[in-house]
Amino acid sequence: xxxxxxxxxxxxxxxxxxxxEKTDRLRRSIDSATTIPNREVDDLCEAFVMRVITINFxxxxxxxxxxxxxxxxxxxxxxxxxxxxxxxxxxxxxxxLPRIDWTGLRTTAIELGFxxxxxxxxxNDTLDEPMLRDLHRLLLETQVVEGKLxxxxxxxxxxIKDGIANFLLPDHLGSSPSLET
Ligand SMILES: [Zn+2]
Numbered sequence: 001x002x003x004x005x006x007x008x009x010x011x012x013x014x015x016x017x018x019x020x021e022k023t024d025r026l027r028r029s030i031d032s033a034t035t036i037p038n039r040e041v042d043d044l045c046e047a048f049v050m051r052v053i054t055i056n057f058x059x060x061x062x063x064x065x066x067x068x069x070x071x072x073x074x075x076x077x078x079x080x081x082x083x084x085x086x087x088x089x090x091x092x093x094x095x096x097l098p099r100i101d102w103t104g105l106r107t108t109a110i111e112l113g114f115x116x117x118x119x120x121x122x123x124n125d126t127l128d129e130p131m132l133r134d135l136h137r138l139l140l141e142t143q144v145v146e147g148k149l150x151x152x153x154x155x156x157x158x159x160i161k162d163g164i165a166n167f168l169l170p171d172h173l174g175s176s177p178s179l180e181t
Pocket of ligand 1: 060061062065071151152153154155156
């Protein structure tokens with residue numbers, strides 16, 4: 001299964017509670033975000049519901065931060081976390097693993113109070129079902145509903161409300177930010 005498909009699923013889940021305004025806000029957020037190279041913009045569409053998987057695919061929208069290693073991952077602060085049940089598909093998690101930035105995931109996991117992520121990314125030999133279930137719970141079922149994301153480079157804070165992060169930048173930080181690939 002593709003990343004797009006799971007994010008599609010995510011979108012279905014979120015559609016149920018999306019108002020027009022919320023969808024609008026989400027699209028504007030997507031328009032202004034900067035992505036990590038090699039991650040397709042389309043894949044990220046509607047992905048800004050703050051699941052742990054999402055944070056592994058985005059970085060600060062401030063242009064000057066793009067080249068800085070300290071801008072990834074964005075750091076969660078003052079968060080309220082919810083678990084939302086998602087159907088467990090071990091093959092999906094397995095296929096997703098190569099695209100995960102493991103160091104970034106570990107940082108995020110510790111910030112959210114999941115201390116059990118192994119030091120080294122598991123491979124097909126070391127990956128067992130309990131670990132797949134742990135990763136499923138962390139990546140797909142853990143959602144940040146309130147709080148903020150803070151850039152480790154420029155210190156900019158992105159607020160998260162109703163599970164959606166706002167990536168619009170104030171004018172003085174550079175208008176018309178765009179998605180660059
Ligand atoms: Zn930044």
